[in-house]
Amino acid sequence: MSKTKTSPSITSKTSSPLFEVKDLSVVFDTPDVTLEVVDKVSLKVSAGRTLGLVGESGSGKSVTCLAALGLLAARGRVTSGEVMFNGKDLLKVGEVQMSKLRGCEVAMIFQDPMMSLNPVRTIGWQISEALLLHQNLSRDATYKRALELLDMVGIPNAKTRFGEYPHQFSGGMSQRAMIAMAIACEPKLLIADEPTTALDVTIQAQILELLSDLKKELNMAMILITHDLGVIAEAADDVAVMYAGRVVEEAPVLELFDAPLHHYTQGLLNSLPRVDLKVERLSAIEGAAPPPQEFVQGCRFQLRCGYCDDACTGARPIFSQVSDTRRVACQHPMSAK
Amino acid sequence: MSNSQNSQPEILMQPEILMQPEILMQPEILMQVRDVVRHFTGPRISFFGPRRIAHAINGVSFDLYAGETLGLVGESGCGKSTTGQLILNLMPPTSGSVTFLGQDITNIDKQEWRRMRSQMQLVFQNPLGALNPRLTIGSQIREPLDIHEVGDEAERDAKVMEMLEAVSLPEHLLERYPHQLSGGQQQRVVIARALINSPKLVVCDESVSALDVSVQAQVVNLLADLQKKLGLTYLFITHDLSVVRHISSRIAVMYLGRIVELAETEELMNNPQHPYTKALISAVPVPDPRARASRATIKGEPPNPFNPPSGCAFHARCPYADAICSSKLPEFRETNDKHMVACHHVDDLTKTT
Numbered sequence: 001m002s003k004t005k006t007s008p009s010i011t012s013k014t015s016s017p018l019f020e021v022k023d024l025s026v027v028f029d030t031p032d033v034t035l036e037v038v039d040k041v042s043l044k045v046s047a048g049r050t051l052g053l054v055g056e057s058g059s060g061k062s063v064t065c066l067a068a069l070g071l072l073a074a075r076g077r078v079t080s081g082e083v084m085f086n087g088k089d090l091l092k093v094g095e096v097q098m099s100k101l102r103g104c105e106v107a108m109i110f111q112d113p114m115m116s117l118n119p120v121r122t123i124g125w126q127i128s129e130a131l132l133l134h135q136n137l138s139r140d141a142t143y144k145r146a147l148e149l150l151d152m153v154g155i156p157n158a159k160t161r162f163g164e165y166p167h168q169f170s171g172g173m174s175q176r177a178m179i180a181m182a183i184a185c186e187p188k189l190l191i192a193d194e195p196t197t198a199l200d201v202t203i204q205a206q207i208l209e210l211l212s213d214l215k216k217e218l219n220m221a222m223i224l225i226t227h228d229l230g231v232i233a234e235a236a237d238d239v240a241v242m243y244a245g246r247v248v249e250e251a252p253v254l255e256l257f258d259a260p261l262h263h264y265t266q267g268l269l270n271s272l273p274r275v276d277l278k279v280e281r282l283s284a285i286e287g288a289a290p291p292p293q294e295f296v297q298g299c300r301f302q303l304r305c306g307y308c309d310d311a312c313t314g315a316r317p318i319f320s321q322v323s324d325t326r327r328v329a330c331q332h333p334m335s336a337k
Numbered sequence: 338m339s340n341s342q343n344s345q346p347e348i349l350m351q352p353e354i355l356m357q358p359e360i361l362m363q364p365e366i367l368m369q370v371r372d373v374v375r376h377f378t379g380p381r382i383s384f385f386g387p388r389r390i391a392h393a394i395n396g397v398s399f400d401l402y403a404g405e406t407l408g409l410v411g412e413s414g415c416g417k418s419t420t421g422q423l424i425l426n427l428m429p430p431t432s433g434s435v436t437f438l439g440q441d442i443t444n445i446d447k448q449e450w451r452r453m454r455s456q457m458q459l460v461f462q463n464p465l466g467a468l469n470p471r472l473t474i475g476s477q478i479r480e481p482l483d484i485h486e487v488g489d490e491a492e493r494d495a496k497v498m499e500m501l502e503a504v505s506l507p508e509h510l511l512e513r514y515p516h517q518l519s520g521g522q523q524q525r526v527v528i529a530r531a532l533i534n535s536p537k538l539v540v541c542d543e544s545v546s547a548l549d550v551s552v553q554a555q556v557v558n559l560l561a562d563l564q565k566k567l568g569l570t571y572l573f574i575t576h577d578l579s580v581v582r583h584i585s586s587r588i589a590v591m592y593l594g595r596i597v598e599l600a601e602t603e604e605l606m607n608n609p610q611h612p613y614t615k616a617l618i619s620a621v622p623v624p625d626p627r628a629r630a631s632r633a634t635i636k637g638e639p640p641n642p643f644n645p646p647s648g649c650a651f652h653a654r655c656p657y658a659d660a661i662c663s664s665k666l667p668e669f670r671e672t673n674d675k676h677m678v679a680c681h682h683v684d685d686l687t688k689t690t
Binding site: 268 | 373412413520521522545549550551552553554555556558561567574576577578579583584603606616617618620621622623624625626627628629634635636638
């Protein structure tokens with residue numbers, strides 16, 4: 001289809017971010033211990049830009065976003081930090097305000113569309129629900145708008161599809177329906193949590209293109225959570241790399257891929273098999289990412305890092321500004337090219 | 338990996354193979370799959386109506402050479418896992434034959450099969466699902482030896498330790514249970530268990546897909562090392578073209594129950610000839626933000642196997658399709674040296690590109 005993809009913009013907007021997470025910490029209470037799964041995470045994203053949040057499973061990327069929207073499971077608790085959205089601290093606005101915001105100004109889509117859709121309601125009903133809840137529309141207007149949305153996300157035969165149930169939709173079509181629901185009220189911020197992980201590559205390419213088109217059309221800010229650096233390279237403007245509950249590196253996408261500063265980012269890039277290159281042997285990072293009960297003092301990557309010394313085992317590395325656009329939390333960052 | 342194929346002179350010297358000049362160039366054929374078809378019956382359309390038939394596999398043929406890794410790629414529902422199960426005789430084909438070292442395994446005597454099946458193993462995607470939660474790691478790795486009554490107690494213990502070292506797992510894990518291990522360690526246990534009876538063929542069905550990239554790289558390297566060391570043959574089933582490019586010596590691309598393209602890895606990746614293969618390769622996100630503009634996406638979704646399209650299954654999504662594509666099934670033929678493609682327009686397409 002379209003080959004006119006814009007290359008990632010290098011200049012980040014100087015305007016104040018629409019959504020900013022500052023030093024957010026989240027703990028989970030278990031019967032035995034309290035696990036700190038998100039440790040002073042800071043993120044920001046401005047309107048019209050996509051922040052890619054990348055990390056391995058258990059690195060806290062989803063929990064950060066769920067906590068920011070007040071969607072944590074019962075055992076999870078935010079212990080510190082603030083979540084600024086449009087000048088308001090979302091952690092302080094209260095549940096009533098939050099319900100008005102969620103699905104309206106802030107929307108979220110999840111990995112498995114089949115799990116997120118209600119199997120006993122029609123697709124049309126589920127899309128209309130968001131509209132009826134948040135916007136004062138008549139039934140006719142709602143129906144028209146829902147058809148328009150189905151059309152917008154590329155679902156053909158919107159009128160027939162409106163009355164169908166989720167089991168009649170394929171994986172890709174369900175994800176399109178989820179996106180239609182999320183953008184129903186034209187949110188200012190869209191959080192997409194692994195939106196293409198469950199989909200085939202050809203469908204993934206379509207969905208990523210759709211998300212990027214919609215972002216431009218509605219001038220949304222978008223947070224794209226993924227474990228796939230390929231998806232990041234494809235769709236993100238800025239990237240935050242998470243490891244073991246912390247953001248270890250933040251950079252515009254081109255700079256991150258050209259010259260990663262954190263050894264973990266470098267290791268991740270090296271361990272990727274490439275579809276476009278022949279690599280003789282993958283250089284894997286030794287060991288595995290630690291679960292929260294095995295987090296160590298100091299830098300949490302120290303056990304897998306080849307550059308680790310005494311400085312790394314002591315204090316937590318400061319997430320410091322390296323240039324205007326880049327931050328890294330490492331005692332011995334790789335030199336920028 | 339092509340080196341390991343060539344390093345089997347003793348097989349080439351077998352007289353019956355020498356008599357067939359076209360096979361002379363090839364290493365030993367471990368498994369031969371010929372015109373395998375598998376249908377699944379769905380529910381009835383109405384109370385007295387006929388059952389619907391899903392055409393999962395519509396005539397798949399390929400050879401597996403000893404010591405090679407054949408990558409089998411395709412989107413979900415294309416029949417790649419079913420193919421894997423069929424060649425391990427985990428389900429009978431509707432028609433067609435599968436031979437392992439010259440012996441047809443599709444209707445083999447049960448006793449015979451029991452002896453033979455230790456030479457073929459399967460490694461699944463989800464290691465936690467493949468391991469018994471109530472048995473220790475040690476006893477699970479040892480179990481195949483007990484079942485096939487290999488050696489005495491001491492020999493079995495020694496074999497377990499040897500296998501544990503081969504997959505780089507520390508000894509103290511032997512007494513642990515699967516849930517106490519990380520995902521990468523669990524997959525290593527599954528691999529150790531699969532390899533302990535020295536199989537010839539290992540079918541890896543999305544074996545590394547559930548792992549995080551850093552751990553995935555470790556397991557991919559491990560599989561490559563074990564192959565070199567033990568002379569294994571892999572059928573590597575995955576949806577991930579990057580992994581398959583890395584590990585395979587040849588790649589077969591499947592679409593709706595048929596192989597549409599089969600060639601050596603570098604030839605296929607650098608010179609894909611079927612429009613579907615081209616689309617598939619270009620759809621994989623490349624970890625390079627500068628490569629964004631060069632992507633071409635294809636429209637639509639894979640067809641329903643209950644209602645397969647006429648002619649070439651890809652014609653509805655293919656930018657080059659014309660009348661012949663929707664009416665006639667393209668022949669799976671060799672276009673140039675060792676490159677097989679099933680497409681009506683492959684000659685025109687290769688000319689233009």
